Amino acid sequence: MTERLFEGADWDFHTLQRITDACEEVAKNDLGLDVYPNQIEVITAEQMLDAYSSVGMPLFYKHWSFGKHFAFHEASYRKGLMGLAYEIVINSSPCISYLMEENTATMQTLVIAHAAFGHNHFFKNNYLFKQWTDADGILDYLDFAKNYVMSCEERYGRVEVERTLDAAHALMSHGIDRYPGKKKLDLRAEEKRAGRRRQHEEEVFNDLWRTVPAGKSKTRSALSVERRRKLLGLPQENLLYFLEKSAPRLAPWQRELLRVVRHIAQYFYPQSQTKVMNEGTATYVHYRIMTKLHQQGRISDGNFLEFLQSHTNVVFQPEFDDQRFSGFNPYALGFAMMQDIERIVTNPADEDREWFPDIAGKNDVMGVLRDVWANYRDESFIAQFLSPKLMRQLRMFHLHDDPEERAGIRVDAIHDERGFRRVRRELARQHDVGYIDANIEVVDVDLSGDRRLILHHHVIKGSQLNETDAKRVLQHLADLWTYDVSLIEVDAQDKVLREYVVSPRPITAAA
Amino acid sequence: MAIHIIDRRLNPGGKSLENRQRFLRRAKSLVQGAVKKTSQERDIKDVLEGGEVTIPLDGMQEPRFRREGGTRDMVLPGNKKFVEGDYLQRSGQGSAKDSGPGEGDSEDAFRFVLSRDEFVDLFLDDLELPDLAKRKIAHTESEGIQRAGYTTSGSPSNISVSRTVRRALARRIALKRPSKEEIEELESAIAACTDEDERVVLLAQLEKLQAKSRRIPFIDPLDIRYRRFETVPKPVAQAVMFCLMDVSGSMSEHMKDLAKRFYMLLYVFLKRRYKHVDIVFIRHTDRAEEVDEQTFFYGPASGGTLVSSALQAMHEIVRERFNPSDWNIYAAQASDGDNSYSDGELAGMLLTDKILPVCQFFAYLEVGESGGSAFDLSDSSLWTLYERLRNGGAPLSMRKVSERSEIFPVFHDLFQRRETQEKAAP
Numbered sequence: 001m002t003e004r005l006f007e008g009a010d011w012d013f014h015t016l017q018r019i020t021d022a023c024e025e026v027a028k029n030d031l032g033l034d035v036y037p038n039q040i041e042v043i044t045a046e047q048m049l050d051a052y053s054s055v056g057m058p059l060f061y062k063h064w065s066f067g068k069h070f071a072f073h074e075a076s077y078r079k080g081l082m083g084l085a086y087e088i089v090i091n092s093s094p095c096i097s098y099l100m101e102e103n104t105a106t107m108q109t110l111v112i113a114h115a116a117f118g119h120n121h122f123f124k125n126n127y128l129f130k131q132w133t134d135a136d137g138i139l140d141y142l143d144f145a146k147n148y149v150m151s152c153e154e155r156y157g158r159v160e161v162e163r164t165l166d167a168a169h170a171l172m173s174h175g176i177d178r179y180p181g182k183k184k185l186d187l188r189a190e191e192k193r194a195g196r197r198r199q200h201e202e203e204v205f206n207d208l209w210r211t212v213p214a215g216k217s218k219t220r221s222a223l224s225v226e227r228r229r230k231l232l233g234l235p236q237e238n239l240l241y242f243l244e245k246s247a248p249r250l251a252p253w254q255r256e257l258l259r260v261v262r263h264i265a266q267y268f269y270p271q272s273q274t275k276v277m278n279e280g281t282a283t284y285v286h287y288r289i290m291t292k293l294h295q296q297g298r299i300s301d302g303n304f305l306e307f308l309q310s311h312t313n314v315v316f317q318p319e320f321d322d323q324r325f326s327g328f329n330p331y332a333l334g335f336a337m338m339q340d341i342e343r344i345v346t347n348p349a350d351e352d353r354e355w356f357p358d359i360a361g362k363n364d365v366m367g368v369l370r371d372v373w374a375n376y377r378d379e380s381f382i383a384q385f386l387s388p389k390l391m392r393q394l395r396m397f398h399l400h401d402d403p404e405e406r407a408g409i410r411v412d413a414i415h416d417e418r419g420f421r422r423v424r425r426e427l428a429r430q431h432d433v434g435y436i437d438a439n440i441e442v443v444d445v446d447l448s449g450d451r452r453l454i455l456h457h458h459v460i461k462g463s464q465l466n467e468t469d470a471k472r473v474l475q476h477l478a479d480l481w482t483y484d485v486s487l488i489e490v491d492a493q494d495k496v497l498r499e500y501v502v503s504p505r506p507i508t509a510a511a
Numbered sequence: 512m513a514i515h516i517i518d519r520r521l522n523p524g525g526k527s528l529e530n531r532q533r534f535l536r537r538a539k540s541l542v543q544g545a546v547k548k549t550s551q552e553r554d555i556k557d558v559l560e561g562g563e564v565t566i567p568l569d570g571m572q573e574p575r576f577r578r579e580g581g582t583r584d585m586v587l588p589g590n591k592k593f594v595e596g597d598y599l600q601r602s603g604q605g606s607a608k609d610s611g612p613g614e615g616d617s618e619d620a621f622r623f624v625l626s627r628d629e630f631v632d633l634f635l636d637d638l639e640l641p642d643l644a645k646r647k648i649a650h651t652e653s654e655g656i657q658r659a660g661y662t663t664s665g666s667p668s669n670i671s672v673s674r675t676v677r678r679a680l681a682r683r684i685a686l687k688r689p690s691k692e693e694i695e696e697l698e699s700a701i702a703a704c705t706d707e708d709e710r711v712v713l714l715a716q717l718e719k720l721q722a723k724s725r726r727i728p729f730i731d732p733l734d735i736r737y738r739r740f741e742t743v744p745k746p747v748a749q750a751v752m753f754c755l756m757d758v759s760g761s762m763s764e765h766m767k768d769l770a771k772r773f774y775m776l777l778y779v780f781l782k783r784r785y786k787h788v789d790i791v792f793i794r795h796t797d798r799a800e801e802v803d804e805q806t807f808f809y810g811p812a813s814g815g816t817l818v819s820s821a822l823q824a825m826h827e828i829v830r831e832r833f834n835p836s837d838w839n840i841y842a843a844q845a846s847d848g849d850n851s852y853s854d855g856e857l858a859g860m861l862l863t864d865k866i867l868p869v870c871q872f873f874a875y876l877e878v879g880e881s882g883g884s885a886f887d888l889s890d891s892s893l894w895t896l897y898e899r900l901r902n903g904g905a906p907l908s909m910r911k912v913s914e915r916s917e918i919f920p921v922f923h924d925l926f927q928r929r930e931t932q933e934k935a936a937p
Contacts, residue, residue, distance in 0.1 A: 013516055020514050037514070037515075038514045039516075039517065040517070041517045041519045043519045046524050047519060053527050065534075065573055068534045070534075071624070075563060075623040078624060101520055115774060170573065185750060236612055285721070319589020322589070324903055325589075385702070393591050394588040396586055396588055397586070397590040397593055398552065398584065398586050399583075399585050399587065400583075408600050410597070410598055411596065411597040411599065415590065426585075430585065438576045438578050440576060446622055461582040463579065464578065466577040466578070469574040469575060469576065470574075472572060
């Protein structure tokens with residue numbers, strides 16, 4: 001029972017196997033985790049850099065921007081400006097965890113516990129991931145995407161494909177469905193569907209149809225504004241979806257490319273909403289597993305200290321006036337909150353009973369945590385579970401910076417009885433992607449006129465778009481739409497703050 | 512649950528190579544500019560070593576909609592003394608401004624590292640060897656291996672399985688070797704047979720078939736064929752580069768350094784086109800000698816100046832060792848332009864009659880003191896001579912250089928890819 005998993009820092013593949021088995025035992029029996037089958041891959045630093053440049057995915061279509069990221073990461077890594085992550089984990093089934101070869105045995109244990117069990121459980125059980133991602137299909141879909149992009153390049157030329165992808169990438173952050181649709185995304189079926197559709201088009205293609213005179217077209221007035229908006233599905237905030245379905249002059253393959261980019265953006269959508277929870281879960285899980293292994297005597301005291309040292313680094317939260325401060329560290333906040341929940345469940349103070357009557361003193365730590373992990377995202381998690389004690393401990397305060405205010409930045413609330421709820425609400429809002437991303441939607445198309453596409457940006461709290469970037473993105477949008485595009489920034493009172501109008505660039509190659 | 516542990520370290524690297532090349536292709540003109548700029552600041556030895564370059568992000572941005580300004584609310588950790596309602600003075604700017612890695616902020620410069628090959632490729636990309644009438648490729652000792660049919664003997668690793676099996680099949684059919692199915696069929700017939708007499712007949716038949724099948728092997732040593740390879744000489748283009756330099760007293764260290772830089776570049780450039788490049792160093796005062804590199808650049812020498820001696824030496828070396836039909840001959844001459852007047856005729860004659868006809872390319876580099884503006888005022892005797900020859904139609908390239916930083920532009924200028932032949936005036 002007390003046989004050590006490893007001694008010292010060295011490991012080999014048998015050690016990894018033993019470590020994984022030991023972690024699994026704790027994860028299953030003590031924590032009751034439910035994970036996808038694990039696949040653990042050992043990689044080199046160069047391969048890690050490769051993974052960095054393609055957003056961590058093991059395979060991806062080719063695009064110059066990934067090369068740019070690779071060049072950048074490589075340069076800063078070589079100069080020692082940047083360390084590499086110990087691991088990368090992919091939300092897929094089987095769940096793939098990449099471990100760096102230079103990690104010590106202790107680090108490998110930490111990383112396996114963190115990624116292969118912590119993240120893995122979260123991916124499998126959190127409602128957002130269940131709703132938005134298809135873990136079984138993602139790798140196949142990426143493979144399909146890669147080959148599809150490649151075949152497009154062969155057929156239509158690299159420049160054309162690149163142009164479309166550039167534009168799609170610029171709009172990627174606005175290519176997401178924010179509200180659950182009718183059915184679950186099934187990427188495998190999606191891939192088959194794409195193939196079938198192309199085949200069908202080829203089979204039924206008959207050039208004669210082109211020559212058949214069309215019936216009497218509907219009079220323009222018949223298309224009332226209401227009906228037009230309905231036909232086009234407006235207002236629509238998923239710009240890529242809108243273009244894919246309604247852009248008048250895109251070739252079928254371009255629509256398919258937009259679709260690919262849109263699906264990939266959607267795949268990453270839950271991750272951006274659950275940074276704190278995801279890392280918090282993984283950190284909490286690795287902490288529990290490592291402690292347990294140490295208690296069982298399977299990790300020596302020395303190795304445990306090594307673990308504690310890196311663990312402490314990971315969950316370090318600099319204070320706001322520290323040079324190292326760059327916002328809340330999701331690992332630190334997430335881990336602190338998970339531990340806090342553990343405390344509330346097992347050993348609540350009166351205050352906690354008042355604030356968290358549902359879970360205080362319930363004594364089933366893992367039951368509560370598993371429920372939390374399954375049913376919340378960052379915003380709701382913080383809004384629900386950030387306790388007064390933790391706010392006091394981290395000494396949180398809320399600043400309100402109104403440029404109009406001459407006196408300076410106002411301290412709106414601090415960690416006291418009057419401020420707890422306001423601080424918590426504000427912190428939750430900071431983690432709400434719906435609030436962070438600019439709220440831009442297609443509101444109309446001037447079908448009777450010059451086919452101009454009209455978008456609105458609903459400005460919140462006076463925060464407008466960065467002008468240079470907005471113009472560049474709109475240029476891409478106009479290139480895809482092939483007619484003028486205008487973006488109007490309106491505030492809550494519908495007052496127009498600013499209007500951009502961009503015309504498409506002339507198309508050099510075939511349309 | 513089975514856990515798969517996979518060692519990916521052995522996977523071929525360079526997965527991002529394709530993306531990287533795309534990036535470089537896209538940023539080509541920018542990177543090229545950066546490469547040239549970087550190389551000017553470098554030492555001759557590592558001029559083409561690769562390394563970090565910085566390019567502006569023109570056309571390489573990945574724009575996104577970003578919001579900025581407006582009223583900001585933030586929750587921060589680590590309150591020490593504030594209470595609700597306090598006001599903080601705005602300092603110059605918010606400290607929590609972190610720009611993303613190499614993206615986002617619009618006009619940022621982008622730094623990254625180029626490998627040696629990438630660097631050389633970009634550096635020499637728009638250069639081309641002058642396309643002169645003569646372009647010969649010599650056959651040298653280099654050998655390549657080529658498939659050459661099949662043979663009956665060879666090493667086991669070269670067995671051609673498909674050919675062997677095909678021959679075995681043909682032989683088995685020709686000799687009517689009973690197939691496995693045939694024997695099996697007969698065996699089952701025997702097993703099913705009830706009549707004793709018939710059974711005996713069948714057994715005899717089986718015996719015969721089996722004997723035959725033993726006699727005629729499935730694969731006979733006769734069938735075996737090996738893939739045959741033969742070595743073929745491969746044509747390898749080879750070049751020789753003549754470095755001619757005036758080392759008389761009037762040549763300063765600075766001038767020699769300029770010349771050296773030029774030779775280095777020429778060497779790298781030739782090396783890229785030819786697998787094998789020989790260098791011959793000829794230094795001259797009033798007489799010429801072939802020397803090694805050290806002596807060439809650093810050896811002391813003194814005396815007058817007779818350019819014809821160097822040209823004569825080069826001519827002799829070509830005749831002895833480098834047959835013009837086998838070698839691509841390049842020559843670069845560096846001098847401060849001094850030459851004794853009496854030598855002009857001879858040098859001109861040697862050049863037009865002996866040297867230029869066998870050379871692919873002859874460059875004359877006139878080096879001057881740094882900051883020497885007087886140098887532009889009157890042409891030197893050698894320059895005048897060469898200019899006359901060139902105006903007479905001789906394929907000569909000539910440039911003047913007096914600063915280190917001019918070497919690269921001049922080199923580029925000389926070898927720039929042109930529609931028409933190199934004939935430009937300095």
